[in-house]
Amino acid sequence: MSAINGFPQTLTIAGTDSGGGAGIMADIKTMQERHTFAAAVVVAVTAQNTLGVQDFMALPAHLIDEQFASVAADLKIRACKTGMLADAEHVQVVAANLQKYDFGPLVVDPVMIAKGGAALLAADAIQSVKDDLLPLATLVTPNLPEAQRLTGMTITTAAETEKAAQYLQELGAKNVLIKGGHADQKEVRDFALLASGDSFWVSAPRVATKRTHGTGDTLSSCITAELAKGQSMEAAIRLGKKFVAAAITAGIQVGHGHGPLNHWAYRQEENF
DSSP, X not given: OOOTTOSOEEEEEEEOXXXXXXXXXXXXXXXXXXXXXXXXXXXXXXXXXXTEEEEEEEOOHHHHHHHHHHHHHXXXXXXXXXXXXXXXXXXXXXXXXXXXXXXXXXXXXXXXXXXXXXXXXXXGGHXXXXXXXXXXXXXXXXXXXXXXXXXXXXXXXXHHHHXXXXXXXXXXXXXXXXXXXXXXXXXXXXXXXXXXXXXXXXXXXXXXXXXXXXXHHHHHHHHHHHHHTTOOHHHHHHHHHHHHHHHHHTOXXXXXXXXXXXXXXXXGGXXX
């Protein structure tokens, strides 16, 4: 019989997606696919589908505190991630709890805008992410618009991407992954800068589809799961890229707008 809490456990700290394609829903699906047990701290609840975000409400701080305490009292979280955090107050609440509890490596996905264009992070919270969350981050995974907001830089070239990653590392994030999905290129190229100073690019063919809802959540969740299982940061990033590429390529027809990924696609590519 295995020891209590011997199974790899992960935690997502984010907002819900009633449409099932992004947020905590995508996180849990991905973490499950990567053979970890997923728990959740709900920071916000959204009314959302593939067409957009119709409404959302952030939860009271005391309830977020209680969720953290409940998870810490019973589970052994080996890696965690953040997603939608709503506003500066909630960023600070989450950061305070992450300092209080040891939940292993922290992956920060600085979610700012939904696929449909709705703002998921208040403008005044950007500074809180930089001041309170990035210094705690084992890895930060911004897309290009998010990286530009966090750094104040224009990022259009490989050299600018690498410079932005260095800046984010200087803000406190140990490792940085800048995602290139918003660039206008035939391949989607992401740049990784590791704590060791080593760096590399990972790429995948761009797929002509609008079914990419939850891509960032899925990538960061996959990386979190791999870290929880003891994989190195580089191995986790490379696996995450493959997982997302498969989930986009083998798409599913769900919803009328920016549809979700096929979260079980990657298992068909490996004996898992």
